[in-house]
Amino acid sequence: MPNVKLELTQDQYEKLVEAVFLGTWMVNSTKMELDEQFEDVREAVxxxxxxxxxxDRVTHHEQLGVHDLDVDYESKLMDTHVEEYDEFSFWDKLVEKLSEKELTNIYGPLGDKLTEEQMEKRMKIEEEIGRKLEETGVTQLSFEK
Structure with a gap:
């Protein structure tokens, strides 16, 4: 298989390093064993x-034969990108799950594919839940016992 060569500016290379770190972290953060294909790409970059x-941002561990990001640089990337992503995806997923619950209450168990009516209802419910969560945060959420 032929190799691919890229020519990047220093700024582009820095963004590639960031993207590869963040992508590899996302893929491997939930696994017991590292995805070696992603690790190989990370190492190559x-x-x-x-x-x-x-x-000043990447170190080489000769004994292990691997490269890593400097701890401060890694922390900065995690704080800047991962925290923001986690915050956004939490609210997005919360709205999605609450609307699914509400749809199930209305229509019963949902099939793999929603009908047009169910899709329209879902969008209205998501808007309503999203608006309410924006106004009150999670303080108004309650669970029946």
């Missing part, structure tokens, strides 16, 4: 850190 001028 990080191994060019000197050429990309990132000596």
């Amino acid at each position: 990080l191994s060019k850190y000197k050429e990309g001028g990132l000596e």
Whole structure:
């Protein structure tokens, strides 16, 4: 299989390092064993850190034969991107799950594919729940016992 060569500016390389780190973290964060294909790509990208001028952000562990991001740089990326993503996806998933619950209460168990009526109802419910959560946060959520 032929190799692919990329020419990147230093800024583009830095963004590639960030994207590869974040993507690899996302893929591997929920697994007991690392996805070696992602790890191989990560290693290939990080191994060019000197050429990309990132000596202050990437370290090489000779004994292990791997490259890693500097702890402070990694923390900055996690704080900047992962925290924001987690916050957004939490609210998005909460709205989705609450609307599914409400639809099930209205229509009974839902099939794999929603009808047009169910889709319209779902959108209205999601808007309503989203608006309510924006106004009150989770303080108005309650669970029946």
